[in-house]
Amino acid sequence: MPVQYAGIRSEHLAVRRDVGVFDVSHMGEVHTRGPQALEFLQHVLSNDLRRLPEGGAQYSVMCREDGGVLDDLFTYRLSECDYLTVTNASNHERDFEWLHSHAEGYDVDVIDAADRFAMLAVQGPRARALVSGLTDGPLPMRFHTVERRVAGVAALVCGTGYTGEDGVELLIDPEDAPLVWDAVIDGGAAPVGLGARDTLRLEVCFHLYGNDLSEDRGPIEAGLGWCCKEQTGFIGSEAVASVRRDGPAEKLVPFVIDGAGIPRQGNPVIGGGEVTSGTFSPCLERGIGMAYVSAQRAEPGTRIEIDVRGTERPAIVERKPLYRKAS
Amino acid sequence: MAEASYPDDLLYHPEHDWARVDGEQATFGITWYAQDALGEVVFFDPPQVGAQVSKDQSYTEIESVKAVSDVIAPLSGEVIAVNDALSDKPETINEDPYGEGWLVRVRLSDPSEVDSLMDASSYEASLS
Numbered sequence A: 001m002p003v004q005y006a007g008i009r010s011e012h013l014a015v016r017r018d019v020g021v022f023d024v025s026h027m028g029e030v031h032t033r034g035p036q037a038l039e040f041l042q043h044v045l046s047n048d049l050r051r052l053p054e055g056g057a058q059y060s061v062m063c064r065e066d067g068g069v070l071d072d073l074f075t076y077r078l079s080e081c082d083y084l085t086v087t088n089a090s091n092h093e094r095d096f097e098w099l100h101s102h103a104e105g106y107d108v109d110v111i112d113a114a115d116r117f118a119m120l121a122v123q124g125p126r127a128r129a130l131v132s133g134l135t136d137g138p139l140p141m142r143f144h145t146v147e148r149r150v151a152g153v154a155a156l157v158c159g160t161g162y163t164g165e166d167g168v169e170l171l172i173d174p175e176d177a178p179l180v181w182d183a184v185i186d187g188g189a190a191p192v193g194l195g196a197r198d199t200l201r202l203e204v205c206f207h208l209y210g211n212d213l214s215e216d217r218g219p220i221e222a223g224l225g226w227c228c229k230e231q232t233g234f235i236g237s238e239a240v241a242s243v244r245r246d247g248p249a250e251k252l253v254p255f256v257i258d259g260a261g262i263p264r265q266g267n268p269v270i271g272g273g274e275v276t277s278g279t280f281s282p283c284l285e286r287g288i289g290m291a292y293v294s295a296q297r298a299e300p301g302t303r304i305e306i307d308v309r310g311t312e313r314p315a316i317v318e319r320k321p322l323y324r325k326a327s
Numbered sequence B: 001m002a003e004a005s006y007p008d009d010l011l012y013h014p015e016h017d018w019a020r021v022d023g024e025q026a027t028f029g030i031t032w033y034a035q036d037a038l039g040e041v042v043f044f045d046p047p048q049v050g051a052q053v054s055k056d057q058s059y060t061e062i063e064s065v066k067a068v069s070d071v072i073a074p075l076s077g078e079v080i081a082v083n084d085a086l087s088d089k090p091e092t093i094n095e096d097p098y099g100e101g102w103l104v105r106v107r108l109s110d111p112s113e114v115d116s117l118m119d120a121s122s123y124e125a126s127l128s
Helices: A008-017 A037-044 A089-102 A127-132 A172-185 A194-203 A237-246 B033-038 B111-116 B120-127
Strands: A022-025 A028-033 A057-062 A071-078 A082-087 A107-114 A118-123 A143-151 A154-160 A167-170 A191-192 A250-257 A274-281 A286-294 A303-308 A309-319 B011-013 B017-022 B023-030 B041-045 B058-064 B068-072 B077-082 B106-107
Touching: A008 A191, A008 A194, A008 B023, A008 B068, A008 B077, A028 A037, A028 A089, A028 B011, A037 A082, A037 A089, A057 A237, A071 A089, A071 A154, A082 B033, A118 A127, A118 A172, A127 A167, A154 A172, A167 A172, A194 A274, A194 A286, A250 A303, A286 A309, B011 B120, B017 B058, B017 B111, B023 B033
Parallel strands: A022 A191
Antiparallel strands: A022 A118, A028 A082, A028 A107, A057 A071, A071 A082, A118 A167, A143 A154, A154 A167, A250 A286, A250 A309, A274 A286, A303 A309, B011 B017, B017 B023, B023 B106, B041 B058, B058 B068, B077 B106
């Protein structure tokens, strides 16, 4: 996946206003199959897997015993005892090892499926109409998945994405990927690179593992308590419950620069804290970012200052998301 | 501008900066190659008028969506003017890097430094 094709700003706006396609085949996949697939995934993933119906999609984090986040993942329930979990590329090997080693004692097969799938994300207000025209049946609702033929080839069509726009993600055989890519481009989608993928997700405050999430941070301080159901007893649930009860020392907050300047990952927050993601927002036309700050300064409206390479830039803590579609 | 170009009336620094020398003054900017590598420029924070700049040292920053880049001074001197129009339209640096996208005007402290810069053909050869 290149950083950009035509330019980050034009690719970004194509997704917000029309439709774009991302080749995210670098993402990893893990199959979990067997009579105890549900029990096993419930043990390692933070969300309540019992609420995931067949054909459904669910977001969760995977934690260490101490609550540190190993990865954030989407899991699709393909059939009663067959689940597909999408991993972040940089974490895939570690995730697979973790899953594999914790599967002992469960009647499941944990299968590394990263080589079996290419992944194309078609996103934007026209994404569904475009893909629908290439598909042999109805598209899945948001947070659902169905098997379809897209451009004549078998695809797992998922109503998910990483842009804040409607759209689908297509999991397909790598050999079929060029054909599907070409069909989507012929349908008018703009090819979109890694640069716009980052600006799009940051405008809607989706986390990027390695920036906003790490083993040193727990899900509560990262604002992901909503996908943690500690009563299921997942690995790390006691640590997560303890932080939820006592309150985290720091919280991840979105912010907007008040005036000139573009924050970047690693910029210090004056008085304590650090920017974990920062960029120029093509929609807001301002510097935006996310930062960990002390819980006392996490309220929306709080004024903070970011040290952008020696210049103090005033910023305002905001609510998620930073960008909302005009309705 | 879509096509690469390196005007003959400019002098070039290997860090992809140009200087238009006029006696003891010079105008600085970044080359077509530099703006193309940066991508769409979204922010230019000019130095103060009166600031001293030193040849081969960074004197300001230009930011595109994806990254921030130091801008290296091709010659030494004192800033006597900055292109204020860029604060509202930083993309001018992409659209017209040798004209309306100029960055600063400098009174040279050592005009003999000019001899160390490249002409257009040498600079262009250095890019390949």
